[in-house]
Amino acid sequence: GAGVSQSPRYKVAKRGQDVALRCDPISGHVSLFWYQQALGQGPEFLTYFQNEAQLDKSGLPSDRFFAERPEGSVSTLKIQRTQQEDSAVYLCASSLSGGSYEQYFGPGTRLTVT
Amino acid sequence: RKEVEQDPGPFNVPEGATVAFNCTYSNSASQSFFWYRQDCRKEPKLLMSVYSSGNEDGRFTAQLNRASQYISLLIRDSKLSDSATYLCVVNQAGTALIFGKGTTLSVSS
Numbered sequence: 001g002a003g004v005s006q007s008p009r010y011k012v013a014k015r016g017q018d019v020a021l022r023c024d025p026i027s028g029h030v031s032l033f034w035y036q037q038a039l040g041q042g043p044e045f046l047t048y049f050q051n052e053a054q055l056d057k058s059g060l061p062s063d064r065f066f067a068e069r070p071e072g073s074v075s076t077l078k079i080q081r082t083q084q085e086d087s088a089v090y091l092c093a094s095s096l097s098g099g100s101y102e103q104y105f106g107p108g109t110r111l112t113v114t
Numbered sequence: 115r116k117e118v119e120q121d122p123g124p125f126n127v128p129e130g131a132t133v134a135f136n137c138t139y140s141n142s143a144s145q146s147f148f149w150y151r152q153d154c155r156k157e158p159k160l161l162m163s164v165y166s167s168g169n170e171d172g173r174f175t176a177q178l179n180r181a182s183q184y185i186s187l188l189i190r191d192s193k194l195s196d197s198a199t200y201l202c203v204v205n206q207a208g209t210a211l212i213f214g215k216g217t218t219l220s221v222s223s
Contacts, residue, residue: 043158043201044213091158105159106157107157
């Protein structure tokens, strides 16, 4: 079956621009996670949804980062007024229910802020 | 101090070698433990879960020591295709995964 998909796969933004990154989880997966992976680092948690409810956003680095999942399926991560330190790969993962179940990762969106 | 610490390597080994990776975690409330594999410019993929009793999957053996808060991964008879970054991962309260920085393995012929 189809896995987690993300778009765009690559995004170049000029400093100060807003960007929107999309995640399509595996159909029927209740939980959706966003992670940020900087070069040479492991992924770091940003935020977590169970259906349409955002249960944890403690990992969002600033109020320029905003995520939503209005109908409990597709999710969008928005970054306003991008800065160079936002350059990273943004990974989306979904799981049947919570993180105790296996999380399946999408291919990621590589964001470069110039 | 990071919650999950790993030796970043790189580990350079010949085909057929046995290699071991270690990891420590700081939060004693961690409930679930995993090893993920990440190929260059790809997403992480679950390699195996880690159980207190230790578990084996083919050439891969994982061990967990809760008292020492220590996790290990042993790869026997290394193959070229094992070259990747291995991420030690813990999970608390069934939500976010906490990743280590990863250990890079390069297997050469």
